[in-house]
Amino acid sequence: xxxxxPWPARWRRWKLRFxxxxxxxxxxxxxxxxxxxxxxxxxxxxVSGEMVPFAPARPLKPKRDLIRGKDGRFxxxxxxxxxxxxxxxxxxxxxxxxxxxxxxxxxxxEIGNNxxxxxxxxxxxxxxxxxxxxxxxxxxRSTDIIMPRTxxxxxxxxxxxxxxxxxxxxxxxxxPFKKEAxxxxxxxxxxxxxxxxxxxxxxxxxxxxxxxxxxSVERNVGTAN
Amino acid sequence: xxxxxxxxxxxxxxxxxxxxAEYGDVVLNDRSEAAGMRPVxxxxxxxxxxxxCRVCHAELGFKMEVGANRISxxxxxxxxxxxxxxxxxxAWGIEGNCGRCHSGMTGVPTGVHGRHRTTGxxxx
Numbered sequence: 001x002x003x004x005x006p007w008p009a010r011w012r013r014w015k016l017r018f019x020x021x022x023x024x025x026x027x028x029x030x031x032x033x034x035x036x037x038x039x040x041x042x043x044x045x046x047v048s049g050e051m052v053p054f055a056p057a058r059p060l061k062p063k064r065d066l067i068r069g070k071d072g073r074f075x076x077x078x079x080x081x082x083x084x085x086x087x088x089x090x091x092x093x094x095x096x097x098x099x100x101x102x103x104x105x106x107x108x109x110e111i112g113n114n115x116x117x118x119x120x121x122x123x124x125x126x127x128x129x130x131x132x133x134x135x136x137x138x139x140x141r142s143t144d145i146i147m148p149r150t151x152x153x154x155x156x157x158x159x160x161x162x163x164x165x166x167x168x169x170x171x172x173x174x175x176p177f178k179k180e181a182x183x184x185x186x187x188x189x190x191x192x193x194x195x196x197x198x199x200x201x202x203x204x205x206x207x208x209x210x211x212x213x214x215x216s217v218e219r220n221v222g223t224a225n
Numbered sequence: 226x227x228x229x230x231x232x233x234x235x236x237x238x239x240x241x242x243x244x245x246a247e248y249g250d251v252v253l254n255d256r257s258e259a260a261g262m263r264p265v266x267x268x269x270x271x272x273x274x275x276x277x278c279r280v281c282h283a284e285l286g287f288k289m290e291v292g293a294n295r296i297s298x299x300x301x302x303x304x305x306x307x308x309x310x311x312x313x314x315x316a317w318g319i320e321g322n323c324g325r326c327h328s329g330m331t332g333v334p335t336g337v338h339g340r341h342r343t344t345g346x347x348x349x
Contacts, residue, residue: 075247076246076247081246081247082246082330083246083250083252083266083329083330083333083338084246084266084328084329084330085263085328085329085330085331088263088324088327088328089324090322090323090324090325090328091324091328093324093325094268094325094328095271097247097268097270097271100270100271100274101270104274111248112248113247113248113249113270115270117273126273126274126275128273128274128275128276128277128280129275129276129277129280130277130279130280131279131280131284132276132280132284132285132309132310132315133284138279165277166273166277166278166279167277167278167279167282167283168278168279168282168283168284170283171278171279171282171283171289199289200289203249203337204248204249204269204273204278204337207248
């Protein structure tokens, strides 16, 4: 080569692109650059409005920050959860999540509430009320809908039963779902961004990281489909 | 093979980081801090043990979107929103219990904070 480099110019350009891509990927994977000031213990100064340290940023210490249930599941301690103000005199009147949730069935998955809410309701661990004011028993529906457009993943089973035990038809129909099987082009990106199923799964119902709870129907392996 | 690849990619992107607040905690801070109160923390995890979603999101008409209800303290004094229950009969009332609702650290913005966090791009 004229400039003494062992690589042809064409390759050198590609090497740079590849390096940049690798760095970008590493940033995404390690969450580098994602700074959550509140979780780091910063709060807005009362006077200046700037973000000032509230407590020194500190790593999670299991003994101090977590409360463990008998079966190994654990929950954040209220005053150290990065959200509640521990100098609020009334914070002691609130319930610890661990106190209530450790009595409910569930597995230790460190995501969601560590609680299987469907089982908790069906097996009678909790008896949430259907209505506030007296009225008719709400409408339920028990059909399942199989959603097959899942690429290489198992198919999705949407159970109307588990949903209409908690929710009203109007929470889903006709926004965001039309009453018609197969009417929607749903993809995972939309769900993770909080649309369709992701409206609830990701903020209140079990989160979208529990892939196989939705993608629960195996395609017959080896047969044409 | 394709599935293995997919699983690896999904795991790499979506490996769970311990969430901070309890999952489902909603912070309401559109007006509180500006008016000198701590932000409000609404715990879904507790309320869903005593009321089904439909009580709030259908019967009482809470919209399922953070901030969309534009709740203000005067609504509560007129018995709307939270005060349909927090009226001293169904659940403890407003007077003397400011700190139970207004319990957040200052500076925390409105949003679902117990939301599951991932290390993926943006706000998954």
